Amino acid sequence: MSDASRAFDDSFLLGGELPVRRLGFGTAQLTGPGYWGPRGTRQDAVAVLRQAVECGVTLIDTADNYGPELAEELVAEALHPYRDGPVIATKGGVVRTSDSAWHIAGRPEQLRAMCEASLRRLRTERIDLYQLHRLDPDVPLAEQLGTLDALRQEGKIRFIGLDTLTAGQLQEALSLTGIASVQNRFNLLDRSSDAVLRLCETHGLAFLPWFPLANGALTGESAAALSGIAERHGATRGQIALAWLLHRSPVLCPTPGTGSPVHLAENLGAAAIRLSTEDMSRLEALAPA
Structure with a gap:
């Protein structure tokens, strides 16, 4: 067995105490173009969410502005009551007014109202992981995190996460309060957040890479180098790209999303792939964007 295979672990302790399987499920693709409105039928979306959990997924990643509101409603319809999982x-901190209009909203009263609304839509008294979707440049970070910390002390959220930030911003956040996760873009073709990833490894934070399949680009001509590895493993190129993330770092927890039961099964199959040291070397050599 290769060194890469021996080092593989498909579980992670979120916040150092809450176990999750590292390959999760994201809900953005259950909504329409621009994450606006529905993509398919409500019945189909609910079925895919239930299939994900039945197949062993324990981490569901959503946001209040997917839909808007729709994705959280679907999660509750499909999975509530949550019992011992998933x-x-x-996420909160962004307001949507159209499929292309995103407005950062990080004032304390806005964040509190968004969290309260998510609690109602998700039909829960406490959100396991509440992530600040974007840092508001017009509000001191201490005020934004202070609001989330107050919500945590009130028992309305368990862990705090951050989305799309620099290594310097993460260091500042860690000096202010406890952080359990980071969600930045990271995939085979975009490793610009490598410094953030290293900080997550140092501090034991989960790193939830968004666009883990480069929004489809990894299955196009730009990912032709994946073909040989995929063929040897009897896998698709997308599966190899997800397997690379799982082997790349023990804190990477990708949450690819889909509205297709077939594609869901394909994505989850990536967790069974064991890449060799040679495979990893070849994939690391691919030029990122």
């Missing part, structure tokens, strides 16, 4: 992660 772990639900959602």
